[in-house]
Amino acid sequence: MAKQINVALIGNPNTGKTSVFNKLTGLNQKVGNYPGITVEKKEGVCKLPRNLKAHILDLPGTYSLNASSLDENLVIELLLNKSDKDYPDVAVVISDVENLKRNLLLFTQIKDLGIPTILAINMADRMERKGISLDVDLLEEHLKTKVVLVSARKNRGIDDLKEAIINYQHISNEPCVNASVVAPEYFERLRKAFPNQSIYKLWLVITQDVNFGNINRNEITHAKGFITKTETELKRLQHKETILRYQFINGALKDTLKVDANAAKDLRSRLDRILTHKVWGYVIFFGILLLIFQAIYSWSSYPMDLIDETFAHLSEWSKANFPPGVFTNLISEGIIPGIGGIVIFIPQIAFLFFFISILEETGYMSRVVFLMDRVMRKFGLSGKSVVPLVSGTACAIPAVMATRNIENWKERLITILVVPFTTCSARLPVYLIIIALVIPDETFWGFNLQGLTLMLMYFIGFGTAIGSAWILNKFLKIKNRSHFVIEMPNYKLPLGKNIAINVVEKTKAFVFGAGKIILAISIILWVLASYGPGDDFNRAEEIVTVENQPNTQLSKEELDEKIASFKLRNSYIGIMGKGIEPAVAPLGYDWKIGIALISSFAAREVFVGTLATIYSVGSDDEQTIKNRMAAEKNPILGGPLFTFASGISLLLFYAFAMQCMSTLAIVKKETNTWKWPMVQLVGMTAFAYVVSLIAFQVLK
Amino acid sequence: MKHTLANLKRGERGIIKEFSEDNIPLKLLEMGCLPGNEVEVLQIAPFRDPMYLNVNGSYLAIRKEIALLIEIDPLV
Known part of the structure; x- marks a missing residue:
């Protein structure tokens, strides 16, 4: 077997390091975690000429070897530890041609460690346009290394870089600076x-x-x-x-x-004049947010409806075509609706990460940090909290991880604590279905009322996050020196391939991470709903038939429905739901919603799946879940169960309650104590209960 | 009067003086904000905080609290 060369890609943020990584490895890459910590580990294999192979490790972006964050610590740790299996034979420092001076700081530090270090100058295609000329041979002489001009965007210089990697042994180990x-x-x-x-x-x-x-x-x-x-x-x-x-x-x-200074008078200053403007900057930012949410709402509804119907048909089909029995029931009532409950998220997660990647790739996200820093600081947050809070609209887990580049611990902790209030995509199906039930599908000033309500829910989530940050800022006593220095990168056209890889990666992480839990819970729920303790459950048919003997007008179907409903009430899950009904009835919920609430503590998105399971078990009517919910009656008050009041109460409960085990786990990991996740669990859920109670009692 | 970066208005420039403060974060130096370099204020967010700078070809944003620590010689 050919020897594998260990290569570490190192570089400042915003140098296109990931694009170079993608070019070198193609789709031959995997993303994992470093053992024990949650820093993302990206590695891949690159085929080199002459039958050689390189193992490429994409290290987190850093400005220097003076670490101020967990990600940066990791870079240093690896470069200092010769016995690490990933210790590089050769380091490739990726730098951006327009920021060469600053990028070289990191280069000199790595070279001084005695590791053969190649300098790859990326975005070389922009040189002419920016009036930059570079004497590569002379620079190689000064830096005592191999310098390669590349352009990941234009796919140039990648072969030269591979060639340089093969010849790494010829690179001098001599330090740059004493x-x-x-x-x-x-x-x-x-x-x-x-x-x-x-x-x-x-x-x-x-x-x-x-x-x-x-x-x-x-x-x-x-x-x-x-x-x-x-x-x-x-x-x-x-x-x-x-x-x-x-x-x-x-x-x-x-x-x-x-550098010809005149040529550099460019797009940046013109765009910045508008995008970071005192008034227009904010108007544009909120306009972009509005656009994103409207787009997510309207675009993803088509694939979602399609997925919903497909899985309903699939469930029906499997029931009709497989031999009847427990196993078929498990497939058609447990597994298929469970998988459907995962797949239905894919369009929204994909769209959201599509937009977030574009904002990041273009360099616009840094302008948002600049615009929002002062405002956010009033609430004990940082401009850098905007990125986690915005990512939180996809999922709190990557958002909590994204707080790592906030250097100030107090600002970082507050961001972590309030991020779960932002409307994550797991809430979206709950919101969508309830909004569709209780908000009329009408337009108001050209805007769809349902769309507006959804946006309002996002604002409520964001507002609560900010408000609780303000309170936490008053109560938390943590001393800190803050080092807010951010780079304002150049504007760039986003690279389609980077965005596609990012969207696929994030969606995969959701499907295989959270998806597993959702499927497992769906199956457990099905079992709990299909079996029950004692005589009542097992003799359901007999009991109901005897009870209804005098009532001869009952048709066969009506009797069957009564039996099914009786069975469900006496199943394990029915007993659990009944148990908490007194606690949730003042909020306008029945015991079925109670069950969905219980299961939502594993993951919110289970809500719809749970109701789907409960209803398909409760009746043989193969309608879509929404119609089934609309027909549901309130057992105490009479009338439909999902009214404006109970719908709003439910929306608010899901907006505020801490219902996600995975988030609690990640917060524990990032804060290194169970204290903060417990604060979130108890505080948020109690708050949700009180708000929903008030909402229902006032509106009903 | 002591001139600091925080006194500069949008579009104004200055030369960074030797640092007299120990509280200046290392990160700032690493990003290219070094004594002797020219700095230009490109944009200031509302409440004069943070400031968006071009220091010797590096584009950064820093908070007012740090800008107050950096003494400059204003350029006209």
Whole structure:
């Protein structure tokens, strides 16, 4: 077997690193997690000429090796630990031609670790338009490495990059900068105390906040005969080191890089003048949000209706064509509706991630951070909280993970705590079905009333998130230094392939992650609804027939319905639902909704699936779920169960209650304690109960 | 009067002076905001916070609290 070359792709955010990764690996990639932490691990295999193969690891984007986040720690940890199985034979630093100077900072740091480092300058196709010229040969000489011009967008230079990877052994290991000149005496002492270690690695470990694999930080700082420096002194040295690196970079670029300033007067400034404008910036941002939600609502309703009907037919068909029995019932009443309950989400998740990827790829998301920072800070959040809050409209899980780039712990914690209030896609089917039932399908000022209600639900979710952030900000006492510095990347046309890969990845993560839970619960629910304890359930037919003996007008069908309903009432799930009915009746719900609420604590999206299961078990009438719900009667008040009042109450309950095990699990992982997920579970659910109670009692 | 970045209006420029504060985040230096570099204010969000800058070809946004720490020589 050919030897596999371990390659690490490293680079600043917004350099098109992922595009290069996609070009190198094609669809030959997988996304997983690093063991024990939730940082995404993207790796892939790249076929090289001469029968060679490269294992490519796409490391999280970072500006330097001075870590300020979990993602960045990981980059450093890997690069310091030679015994890690992913330790690179060669590092490829991806940089953006327009930000070469800043990108080279990271390059010099990685080169100084003694790893062969290739510099790949991406977006080379833009050079001419931006008036940039670069003397590649001379730059190679200055940086003592191989420099490759690539354009992932135009598919240029990728073969040169592969060639450079094959020849990595010819790249010099010589460092760029001698960091020890910032404090010669100190570094000399360090060298004496640890003669066998690379001095620059030691320095990195000392200045970071974490322990790294084989080098223990405490061991260094507590070593004999070695005087440590205070944090401030170290920070000053880091400042000096950074300045020193920039001096080296300026020297290397002085006679190699030419930029015609006039050519650079461009799209950016014109677009920024409007998009970050005090008034127009906000108007455009809200306009875009409105457009996205209207689009998601109207576009995805077609595939969703189709999926709904297809699965209803499939269920019917399997029942008619398979031999009758427990197994067929399990398939037609448990498994098929369960899978349907997962598939129906795909259109919305795909559309939402489609829009989010476009906003990120174009560089517009950073403008939103800029516009919203001050406003968000009033509520204890950061401009960077906008991205998690917006992602939260797809799913709270990636949103909680997306808070990692908020450096300030208090802002980050508050963001994590309030993100589950934003309207995730799992609530969407619940909202859609209830809105369709209780809100008239009419237009108001040219807008569809149902669409407006849906948007209102999003605003309620967002507003509650912001409001609770404000309260948390008042009560949480956490001291913090904040380092809000964000890059404002160039505007770019989004790359179709990147967006497609992102949409597929996120949808897959949902189907195979949350989907598994949903299917499992659907099956459990079916079992609970199909079996019951004791005599009443088993002798249902007999009991009902005897009871209805005097009533001879009953047709065969009506009798069957009564039997089925009696069975359901006496099944395990019926008993559970009945048990909580007194608690949910004041909110306008019956015991069937009670059951759906119980199962929703595993995952909200189970709500519709649960009702589907309950109703198809409760009657043989093969109608779509919506019609079935509309026909449901309120057992206490009479009249339809889903009225305006109970519908609104249910909408509000789903808007506020913490009903997602997976979110609780991810919050535990990110905050490293059960305290915060428990605060969410109890606080949010209690709030939901109270609000829904008031809503129903006022509106009924 | 001490001139800081926070005093600059939209479209104004200055040269960053030597840092006298220890609280300046390292990240700022890493992003190219170094003493001696020219800085231009491209846009200011409402309430003068945050500020959108071009420092020597790097485009960044920083909060007012940090802008207040960076002394500059204004350019006319």
